[in-house]
Amino acid sequence: MSDDFNMSMRKFLKQVGVTSQQAIEDAMRDAKADGKTFAVKAVITIEELDMTHEVTGEIKGQD
Numbered sequence: 774m775s776d777d778f779n780m781s782m783r784k785f786l787k788q789v790g791v792t793s794q795q796a797i798e799d800a801m802r803d804a805k806a807d808g809k810t811f812a813v814k815a816v817i818t819i820e821e822l823d824m825t826h827e828v829t830g831e832i833k834g835q836d
Contacts, residue, residue, distance in 0.1 A: 789817070797832060806834035 793815065801811075810833045817826045 789815075801832070801834050808836050809834045 797813070800806075810831050813830050813832050815828045818824065
């Protein structure tokens with residue numbers, strides 16, 4: 774893959790990671806979710822390529 778492709782993908786994934794972490798931290802803090810575990814799912818789609826990628830997991834609030 775080209776350098777331009779790699780850079781644009783890294784930039785997008787960095788934005789996803791940073792903004793998602795901020796949103797999750799805000800939601801957990803607002804919910805007073807200390808010690809609770811929540812199911813989490815992230816979905817990335819590229820409609821023009823008919824591509825969907827889903828990642829699931831758990832996030833536990835601070836003890």
